[in-house]
Structures are given as C-alpha cells and as structure tokens.
Amino acid sequence: MDGDEGFEEFYRSTRHRVVTVLYALGGDLSEAQDAAQEAYVRAWQRWSTISAYDDAEAWVRTVGHRLLINRWRKIRNGLSAYRRHGPDPATGPPSENTVALVTALRRLPAEQRQAIVLHHLADLSVADIAVQTGTPTGTVKARLARGRKTLATLLGTSFPEEVSHA
Structure with a gap:
C-alpha cells in the first residue's frame, strides 16, 4: 500500500470498524468519530512507515484509544479542579x-x-x-x-x- 491511493483504500476499508471499536470503548459516538479522525490524520502523515506495518489498522485503533483516554483525563482533571475551586461566582442575566x-x-x-x-x-x-x-x-x-x-x-x-x- 504505497502512495495516497493506498491510504484512501485503507481508510475506506477500515474506518467503520475503527469508529465502532472506539465507540464501544468510550461510549460516545461523536468522541469516537473525533478520535478516529485524529488517528487517521496521524496515520496519513506517517503513511510511508505505517503502510509497511503488519496491521496498520491496529496502529490507528491504538492511537484513537489513546486519544480517547487523554480526553477522559482532561475531563477528569477539569472536574477535579471544579470540585477544588467550586463553581464560578454566579453571574446575573444579561441586561x-x-x-x-x-x-x-x-x-x-x-x-x-x-x-x-x-x-x-x-x-x-x-x-x-x-x-x-x-x-x-x-x-x-x-x-x-x-x-x-x-x-x-x-x-x-x-x-x-x-x-x-x-
């Protein structure tokens, strides 16, 4: 699988499975789609290397899963900060x-x-x-x-x- 055509075919043939796996792992379809998209962008940027892997789809799934985990960490850290500092002071309605x-x-x-x-x-x-x-x-x-x-x-x-x- 060399060149852009090889990547396009790879993307078309694997995207549904990758999104499905990420959705099952994360439970949020839009997050799974975003993570898959970012993983495919990274794969495309390194396609000359990744296309030689025995299982390029596994690489994309792994990167997508790591992206999901990082998003969860950010959310968790944001919630922790919210609990530490409390809610923002109430603001009134607009004038x-x-x-x-x-x-x-x-x-x-x-x-x-x-x-x-x-x-x-x-x-x-x-x-x-x-x-x-x-x-x-x-x-x-x-x-x-x-x-x-x-x-x-x-x-x-x-x-x-x-x-x-x-």
Missing part, C-alpha cells in the same frame, strides 16, 4: 441593552457584523480588520458604515460619527 444589541447584531449581514464586532468590541483598527479578513480597507469602512446605520435603525438610536482607529 436588556445587551439582549437588544445581540439581537440587532444577529440581524446584520455576517460581513457587517464581523466588522462591527472586531472594530468596536475587539478594538481593532480598520487596517487590522482588513488584514485579518483579507478584505480591502475601503470595503471594511463601507461595512462599518452600513452596519452602524442598520444598528442605529434597529436599536432606535444614532451613533456618533466614526472615531478613527485607522
């Missing part, structure tokens, strides 16, 4: 203003919402947003302007003219 803002943000197109959040909540400059999103600065400025105008209408308020963060 009416917060609920109104989140509701209004959800109504914006995704690109405008992203620009508004990155600029006003993450305090990024227009240039930083342009770099992060791979968008021209003029487009970011337009999205901010349109987003602010729509938010003002949705919230029944007005925003002051843009304070430059360029």
Whole structure:
C-alpha cells in the first residue's frame, strides 16, 4: 500500500470498524468519530512507515484509544479542579441593552457584523480588520458604515460619527 491511493483504500476499508471499536470503548459516538479522525490524520502523515506495518489498522485503533483516554483525563482533571475551586461566582442575566444589541447584531449581514464586532468590541483598527479578513480597507469602512446605520435603525438610536482607529 504505497502512495495516497493506498491510504484512501485503507481508510475506506477500515474506518467503520475503527469508529465502532472506539465507540464501544468510550461510549460516545461523536468522541469516537473525533478520535478516529485524529488517528487517521496521524496515520496519513506517517503513511510511508505505517503502510509497511503488519496491521496498520491496529496502529490507528491504538492511537484513537489513546486519544480517547487523554480526553477522559482532561475531563477528569477539569472536574477535579471544579470540585477544588467550586463553581464560578454566579453571574446575573444579561441586561436588556445587551439582549437588544445581540439581537440587532444577529440581524446584520455576517460581513457587517464581523466588522462591527472586531472594530468596536475587539478594538481593532480598520487596517487590522482588513488584514485579518483579507478584505480591502475601503470595503471594511463601507461595512462599518452600513452596519452602524442598520444598528442605529434597529436599536432606535444614532451613533456618533466614526472615531478613527485607522
């Protein structure tokens, strides 16, 4: 089994068994699928070596099982820390203003919402947003302007003219 074709065939012919075994070991199908996926990624990265093993499927099962065990350990350690430190202090419900803002943000197109959040909540400059999103600065400025105008209408308020963060 050499090359990518060999791996693809190996994957197709073994994935169901591997997920089934990991599911039986862990009792959680989505965790089993995640662990199997990660194990297959690792196998693919080392395929030139693993393809020569007598039982490459056993290698994938073993790696998947170890991944499950590591996840259980993390959960167990998290529970231990929770028991030691107790629950986080109670936080109250969000304010009416917060609920109104989140509701209004959800109504914006995704690109405008992203620009508004990155600029006003993450305090990024227009240039930083342009770099992060791979968008021209003029487009970011337009999205901010349109987003602010729509938010003002949705919230029944007005925003002051843009304070430059360029």
